[in-house]
Amino acid sequence: MALVLLTNDDGIFAPGINALRARMEKIPGLQVWAVAPDRERSASGHAITMYRPLFPVRVDIPGAVAPCISVTGTPADSAKLAIEAILPRRPDLVISGINRGANLGTDIFYSGTVAAALEGPILGVPAIAVSLDSLTSQDYSVAADFTAELALKVLQEGLPEGTLLNVNVPALPRSEIKGVRVTKVGRRVYRDQWVRRVHPRGQEYYWLAGELAEITNDRQSDVAAVEEGYISVTPVHLDLTRYDQIERLRGWELSL
């Protein structure tokens, strides 16, 4: 029986992970566990906790069949601990999400959702990260159905070592979704990112704010796909090497 770990960065009680859990529990022959942070931990990036203890606690989610466990740490902590210490064995698939809000372009570096999923390939397990492109929608049904289908495909076909699929779903009614597009990572640029204020005692401080700048993205990018109403599926890997620069740098003849 295939074993699937669900995790996220919005916390174990978030509607996204619970919609996905309920959908995955309906698939015959799947054993599902949910292990996630005890509270919202968005924009955690790939932070891990070394000098505070991680307490896993069984939590009661109404209607849940799967064991549901909260962890006092980051998304990456939760996934790593689940894979290596909590689950009865190494899972066959890790799914992180369904995140409240898209994870597109270079924003995936900041994403706790993607970081938790990356613990899959880091530890040799295929993974899917899935996000809904809305901060307000409570309807995760389209994203859950598509993820269930994709999960079965990944369990059947496998993914190459060191790879995950980053999925973003437009917040549209099912009938308005135009289809599925396999994409590359696009670009997101923000403008006016910092708001400066002054504390009542005189010190200046800053809030990270800003809004998306309108830039043209390649039609084959994740950003463009979601804008155009397609579900975006991007293969992402662990190898950050920029191979095309190795020869050029060797030409610099660096020495001490």
Next chain:
Amino acid sequence: MALVLLTNDDGIFAPGINALRARMEKIPGLQVWAVAPDRERSASGHAITMYRPLFPVRVDIPGAVAPCISVTGTPADSAKLAIEAILPRRPDLVISGINRGANLGTDIFYSGTVAAALEGPILGVPAIAVSLDSLTSQDYSVAADFTAELALKVLQEGLPEGTLLNVNVPALPRSEIKGVRVTKVGRRVYRDQWVRRVHPRGQEYYWLAGELAEITNDRQSDVAAVEEGYISVTPVHLDLTRYDQIERLRGWELSL
């Protein structure tokens, strides 16, 4: 006059950033600023702070010519805020380090040092991340000298958009360093990662522990270069797309 931002994840008072600052201040025609977290923030990954204010505070570092500023946030916060709001203009180069401890292989996903450097290319500025392969050495002079040379080369030659150089320096006397090798990102695997304990009140908890497993790494990898006594320089980029899987995934004919 070229403007260079120094940042790190060990905090503004760490010896590594101050050795680098002192070395960079000696280069004629460079204007240097140091902006870094107010305390150690290792293993922060690319976390950013959205719902706590960031206070930048001018700090007094004995002997420093460069303005030195602490920030109440993560390494990525510090670099992003410095580039966009604190420095007199967008810098020409970001250097993150010198980190206490190597940042090699897939560990770079967890690295606050590399995350801070990545804010450079995310915001259109070339960057260098530099780490010394020792948790105890206080001698940052070899790493500082090499970084100064590399910085001048990058300022002169440029880097392609979206690229940084990840540098790791063996903790060896200068005469024992074998040279410089341009490398790819290697693999690091840990074993026995989790230590389970029981709290006096009965709850179980875990510490992230573990040690490096001995695995064979490609001779062209960053891991092998440092092991063999070479300074490793790895070109790293922002594009996480696994291009060779796009056609295969299109063959899955995914639909909703």
